[in-house]
Amino acid sequence: MLAFALALAPVHQKYLLEARQMQALSFTVHIPLVCFGIAFPVMVMFVEWLGIRTGDPLYRTLARRWSRIVVALFAVGVITGTILSFEMGLLWPNFTATFGSVFGLGFAIEGFSFFLEAIFIGIYAYGWNKLSPRMHLLAGIPVVITGFTGSLMVIAVNAWMNHPTGFQLHGGKVSHVNPLGALFGNPYLWSELIHMYVAAYMVTGFIVAGCYAFAKLRGNWTRYHRVALTIPLTIACLASPMQLLVGDWLARDVAVSQPVKLAAFEGLYPTTNGADEHILGWYTDHQVKDGIAFPHLLSLLAFHSWNAKIIGLQSVPANDRPSAINVVRISFQIMVLVGSALAALGVLYLFVRWRRRRLPDTPWFYRGVVLAGPAAFVCLIAGWVTTEVGRQPWVVYRVMRTSQAVTGAGGIPVGYGALVAAYAAVAIAVVWILRRLARKPLELDPVGIVPTPGSAGPGPPPAGGGSPQAA
Amino acid sequence: MFLQTLPLVFVLAGVVLYTVLGGADFGAGIWQLLSGPGEHGERIREHAHESMGPVWEANHVWLIFVLTVTWTSYPVFFGSIASTLSIPLFIAGLGIILRGASYALRSGAASGRETLMVDGAFSIASLVTPFALGCTAGAIAAERVPVGNALGHPFSSWLSPVPLMVGALAVCFSVYMAAIFLAADEHRTGDREMADSFRLRALVAGTVAGAVSIAALVVVHADAHSLYTGLVHGGALAVMIVSIVAGLTTLGLVWARVFEPARVTGAIAVAAVIAAWAIARHPVLLPGLTIAQAAASHDTLVTVVVAVVAGGVLLFPSLALLFTITFRGARTAEAQATGGFPLRATPTAPRLAVVLFIVGLGMLNAANAGWCHIIGVIALFGFVIAGFTAIVPRALAGDS
Numbered sequence: 001m002l003a004f005a006l007a008l009a010p011v012h013q014k015y016l017l018e019a020r021q022m023q024a025l026s027f028t029v030h031i032p033l034v035c036f037g038i039a040f041p042v043m044v045m046f047v048e049w050l051g052i053r054t055g056d057p058l059y060r061t062l063a064r065r066w067s068r069i070v071v072a073l074f075a076v077g078v079i080t081g082t083i084l085s086f087e088m089g090l091l092w093p094n095f096t097a098t099f100g101s102v103f104g105l106g107f108a109i110e111g112f113s114f115f116l117e118a119i120f121i122g123i124y125a126y127g128w129n130k131l132s133p134r135m136h137l138l139a140g141i142p143v144v145i146t147g148f149t150g151s152l153m154v155i156a157v158n159a160w161m162n163h164p165t166g167f168q169l170h171g172g173k174v175s176h177v178n179p180l181g182a183l184f185g186n187p188y189l190w191s192e193l194i195h196m197y198v199a200a201y202m203v204t205g206f207i208v209a210g211c212y213a214f215a216k217l218r219g220n221w222t223r224y225h226r227v228a229l230t231i232p233l234t235i236a237c238l239a240s241p242m243q244l245l246v247g248d249w250l251a252r253d254v255a256v257s258q259p260v261k262l263a264a265f266e267g268l269y270p271t272t273n274g275a276d277e278h279i280l281g282w283y284t285d286h287q288v289k290d291g292i293a294f295p296h297l298l299s300l301l302a303f304h305s306w307n308a309k310i311i312g313l314q315s316v317p318a319n320d321r322p323s324a325i326n327v328v329r330i331s332f333q334i335m336v337l338v339g340s341a342l343a344a345l346g347v348l349y350l351f352v353r354w355r356r357r358r359l360p361d362t363p364w365f366y367r368g369v370v371l372a373g374p375a376a377f378v379c380l381i382a383g384w385v386t387t388e389v390g391r392q393p394w395v396v397y398r399v400m401r402t403s404q405a406v407t408g409a410g411g412i413p414v415g416y417g418a419l420v421a422a423y424a425a426v427a428i429a430v431v432w433i434l435r436r437l438a439r440k441p442l443e444l445d446p447v448g449i450v451p452t453p454g455s456a457g458p459g460p461p462p463a464g465g466g467s468p469q470a471a
Numbered sequence: 472m473f474l475q476t477l478p479l480v481f482v483l484a485g486v487v488l489y490t491v492l493g494g495a496d497f498g499a500g501i502w503q504l505l506s507g508p509g510e511h512g513e514r515i516r517e518h519a520h521e522s523m524g525p526v527w528e529a530n531h532v533w534l535i536f537v538l539t540v541t542w543t544s545y546p547v548f549f550g551s552i553a554s555t556l557s558i559p560l561f562i563a564g565l566g567i568i569l570r571g572a573s574y575a576l577r578s579g580a581a582s583g584r585e586t587l588m589v590d591g592a593f594s595i596a597s598l599v600t601p602f603a604l605g606c607t608a609g610a611i612a613a614e615r616v617p618v619g620n621a622l623g624h625p626f627s628s629w630l631s632p633v634p635l636m637v638g639a640l641a642v643c644f645s646v647y648m649a650a651i652f653l654a655a656d657e658h659r660t661g662d663r664e665m666a667d668s669f670r671l672r673a674l675v676a677g678t679v680a681g682a683v684s685i686a687a688l689v690v691v692h693a694d695a696h697s698l699y700t701g702l703v704h705g706g707a708l709a710v711m712i713v714s715i716v717a718g719l720t721t722l723g724l725v726w727a728r729v730f731e732p733a734r735v736t737g738a739i740a741v742a743a744v745i746a747a748w749a750i751a752r753h754p755v756l757l758p759g760l761t762i763a764q765a766a767a768s769h770d771t772l773v774t775v776v777v778a779v780v781a782g783g784v785l786l787f788p789s790l791a792l793l794f795t796i797t798f799r800g801a802r803t804a805e806a807q808a809t810g811g812f813p814l815r816a817t818p819t820a821p822r823l824a825v826v827l828f829i830v831g832l833g834m835l836n837a838a839n840a841g842w843c844h845i846i847g848v849i850a851l852f853g854f855v856i857a858g859f860t861a862i863v864p865r866a867l868a869g870d871s
Contacts, residue, residue, distance in 0.1 A: 007547045008554070008620040050867070053813035072575055078531060079571035085538050086564045089553025094620055096542040097550025101767030104543025105774050111539045112782035115532040119789045122529060122797075129801040142789070177768045179543075187841070194848055230866045238855040241828070245851060249835050249844065304837070353862045354821050357869075408621030409557040422565055426572045433576055 007097035007174075011408035015416075019091045019406050022416045024388070026083050028381055029423050032203060033077035035380065037117065038147040039204035040070050041124075043232055045140040052133045062228055064128060066208075069434070071125040074118070076430055081114065083419075090415075095395050095405035098174060102167045103157045105179040110153035117146035148197065155196055159189040162387070163257050164396045188257050191250040192387075198243045199383065202342065203376045205236025210373030213366040226359070233369060234353075236376070237346030244343050247336070248301070255302040258397060259311035260321055261390040264328040266298055268312045274299050275310040280333065283325045286314075322392040331385040339379045342372055474773070475766035476754075478544035481779050482537055483749055486608075487742040489533035491648055494641070494741070496530050498649025500570065500597025501642070502672065503590045511668070513583075516590055518665055519649070520577060522656050529790065531567070544775050545765040547618060548756045552607070555616045555623030559603040559634075566600030569593075598642060605641025609634030611757070612748055613695040618760045632694045636687040643680035644741055650676050651721070651737050655730035659798075670725055673733075677722045684718075684744075701751025710750060714743030812868040820861035827854040 013019065044066045051059030085107065088096055096104070120142040127136050160166070166182020167174050178185075212229035215221070255262045262268075267283035268275055275298040281291020299308035313321050322328055345368050352360045359365075395402045499519040506515035542549040553560060573593035577586065606629045610616055613633035616623050628634075650673035657666035692699045701707055717740035724733035754762045766772060827850045835847025 008550050008618075011620050050813065054811070075571060075575045079568050082531065082535055082567050083564050085535050086553075086560060089538070089542065089549055090557045090560055090564075093550035093554040096553070097546045097620075100542040100546030100549060101544070101771040104539060104546070104767075105771065105778060107539040108536075108543050108775060109778050109782070111532065111535045112778070112786060114535065115529065115782075115786055116789055118529045118532055119786075119793045122793050127796050130796050130799050132802070175768065177771050179771050179774050190844070190848075227867060230863060234859055234862050234866075235855070238858040242831070242851045242855060245832055245835050246848075249847075252839075304839070350858065350862065353866065357865065359866075407554045407557060408619075409554050409625060410621075411558070411625070415557075415561050418561075418565060422568045426568060429572045429576050 008094045011406070013403070013406040013408065013412070015412035016403055016406050018412045018416050020402065022412070022419055023087055023091055024385075025416075025419065025423065026080065026087055027384065029426070030077065030080035030084055031380060031384065032207075032377055033073050033080060034151065035200035035203040036070070036073045037077055038151055038197065038200035039235075040066065040073070040208070041121075041140055041143040041147060042201075043204070043208070043235065044070060045137060045144065047227075047231060048133075048137055048140070052137060058224055058227065062224065067125055067128075071121060072430075072433060074121050076426065078114075078118065079426070085111075090409075091407055091412075092395065092405040093407050095400065098400065098405075099167075099396060101177050102164075102174065102179060102182050103160050106153040106157040106160075106183045110150050113146045113150035113153060117143055117150065120146070151196055151200070152193055153183075155193040156183040156186070156189055158387075159186050159192050161395060162192075162261075162391060162397050163188045164399050169399075188253045191246065191253045195243070195246050195250045195383075198239050198246055199376075199380050201239040202236050202243060203373075203380050205232040205234075205239065206342070206369070206376040207373035209233035209236060210370045213369035216366050217363060217370065229369075230359075233349065236342075236372070237349045240339070240343040240346035243339060247339065252302060255310075258391070260313060260316055261328075261387075262302065263311060263313045263315075264322045264325050264390045265332040265386065266310075267325055267329045268298070268310055270314050271309060271312040272299075273309050274307040277301065279337075283329055288329075319393065320398075322390055324389055324392070328386055328390045331382040331389070335379050335382040335386060338375050338382070342375060342379065345369070345372055472763065474769065474776070475762055478540055478766075478772060478775050478779070479749075479762060481776075482540050482544070483745055485533050485537040485540065487738070487745050489530075489537060490641070490644060490741050490745065491738045492530040493533055494601060494645035495648040495652045497597045497601045497642075498645035498647065499653060500594050501646050502649055502653070504594035504598065505672075514665065515668065516586075518657065518662075519653060520590075522653055529793065531571075540775060540779065544767050544772060545756065545762075546767060548760060548765040550620065551618050551622075551757055551760075552611060552616055554619075554621035555625070555628055556607050556610055557621070558625055559606045559610070559629045563600050563603035563607070566596045566603060570596035570600060597645075601641040601645045602638040605638035606630075606634040608641070609637025612637065612698055612752070613691075614697070614758050616757050618757050632690045633687075633698075636683070636690045640680070640683050640687050643676065643683045647673065647676040647680045648737055648741070651725060651730065651733050654725065655734055658728065658730045666728075666730075670728065670730075673725045674722065677718070677725065681718060681722075698748075698751060702747055705750075707747045707751040710743050710747040714740050714747065717743060812864060814860060814864035814868075816861060816865040816868075820857050824854050824857035824861055827851070827857055 044063050047059050047066065048063035050056070051063055088107075120139055123131075123139045124136065124143060127139060131139065160182050163186050164182070165186055166178045166180075168176040170176070183189075209229050209232040212225050213233075215225055216229070251262070251265075254265070266275070267278065267281075267288040269286035274296045276293045276295050277297035278288040278291035278293050281288040283289075296306050298310055299305060302308065302310060313325070348365075349360065352358065391397055393401050393403065395405045499522055502519045503516045506512035506519070538549075569592055573589050573596065577589050577593070610623075610629040610631075610633075613631070615628040615631065615634070650669050654666050654669035654673055657663075657669060688699070688702075691702070702711060717736045721733050721736040721740060724730070724736060756762055756765050767775075831847045831851035831854055833847070834843045834850060838844070838847070
């Protein structure tokens, strides 16, 4: 471990765990909105482009309806994103005070990205009748680009926390700061970035498609629904098998750069040559109990070698390892197993579409798609729990402990309770507004199509643009 | 020294823009609270809500800009503030959540009662947030934030005369700016009755803001004497005079119904107050912490400056475009092109997708070299695109 001086004197914080949970809660609320910010505009633009090229009003109607959801979710994302940037200071003042000059640039550029995204989403949302169709479509391009650059910046900071570079420690002080090198000269940035970017398409695609699959199960199955199901579902089903490969790449990067974290993923205590991979089971007494062991598989996966040495948790003192091994390990297993199930669903869909030239018939497929939305969200959160809890006890890997970063302010439990209440209120509000938007007939579209009356109730909550009435 | 101060200038510019633009948004929310009963009150609320429409997210991203540039350029300054003033900042955060949620909710509110409830929540949040942020600024100005991790008093640091006065001032500014902006909007669209309503409100709010400013100065004199001394000497005094002149000019312009220039002079008055504070305190950020001590290293500051300038070059034209489009009238719907389905499913696309997937698997997962991984990632994105073109055109074209 490196010795260094904290910018602010360290304090004892009784509620460190609560502070971490507060941060995790804010993040859990924000990250699905980020996914929609990244991936949904691409889908909306594709549908709009189809509308321009074919002149078929169905596409324009669908694009307009989806664009409203983009705006509503982005608006909520602005709030949750602002809260996250508040918490960087409110909960972890010593982290920003000590390393702000190293990683802060990433957030500053992300701020600009976010700003540009807000501006062009504004132009896109309010410009339907004010711009020519072509110009309106073009206005969507900056939204797609800034969605990518924004995630690039945030992931660059996170990758830096996992693999801190771009500064030196002299006489116990942070010096020789090279912010560009810290953020973008990090070889482990790219696997994490692509993993998150693809995840955004999975989450958005499956959640949106899930709404229309739900409508189909309730008997609403017009051409509108088929279009609205096909586009996001195809994207998500292609992204899922890709994600397995990207995930493997990322895991091999973790094996090299953060061996103790990998050991926590796998519940591996002693450093082992030819380590086994365990599926399911529970980590206790330095080993995985009741799991299914696959001999040598971990060595094979991590280093492509039958007898490769895998560093175990034992290699570092107990206070330098994550204390919650089971949280890390089970999150990792959930991500991999549920993610694999999603990939299987994806391959099934692609195969039926390709060979049989139709959608699958069985209602079980549509039930699967309805479940796939929440399942993709679960994978997303499980993945973030894996990487964040797996990095503990460090906030900056092997440089600064989370307990050194935390605020000395009191009242964290009070703040935590207030935040839970506020987010619960927002969640209720979001569900309510999306149901309302879904129920509202689409007005003001001069070339829009007339909804068919008489369909049943509203679509399911998130992205309930899958309104049955919009048929 | 110049380089060390430049990011602070950006931060202050961000604070000014947030105070003026974000403040006008907060003020519009407060006017919903003060709209009065009946049909007239309802119209006030409706207009106040509509004015925020397309630009509301943009106005509030200024705060994120201020936070990120501060913590990158002056990390210890930021850490000390955020830890000691965690309570007012947290209250502001809750206000932001409540405000944003109720804004988003409003479009879904159906009945008058629902709208009234949502507006109520929105207005309270619009009042609390600038007040809490004003208290934060006031606590910094009154030197109540020591350098360190939560070393200042959690309550008395901001629940003291100067911070409370600055909080009140922030609310007054917001309300005043909002009334001017709303009057200008109504004037431009030709709604004489509404323009007059907001003109009257602007005159009252301007007078109150002026009175509160004078009271604030008295409180600063009593409670933070060194700040007072700084404000009434040298450059700070000159800027304070600019602020007073701009404030009085604004009132005169509103009186004469010349609303558009009043927006500018109002903004100048606000900017001048913030500038005067900065000049009065220069070069000290917090007690015992100068700009030079707090500033990040040379390379970081250079990159921040480059990033901000480059960002600004992209940002301001985009913002101008947004405002232009917002104020533009609707186009008449034109006949749309009608054509066949623009994508054709080629028989090679599925095979290409399979090949690209296998290439991706080999390059990304079997190989270990960095350049192989780049090819692998490109191949996999190619797989998604090829797969998409293999499936979607046939599915959609065959379904019409």
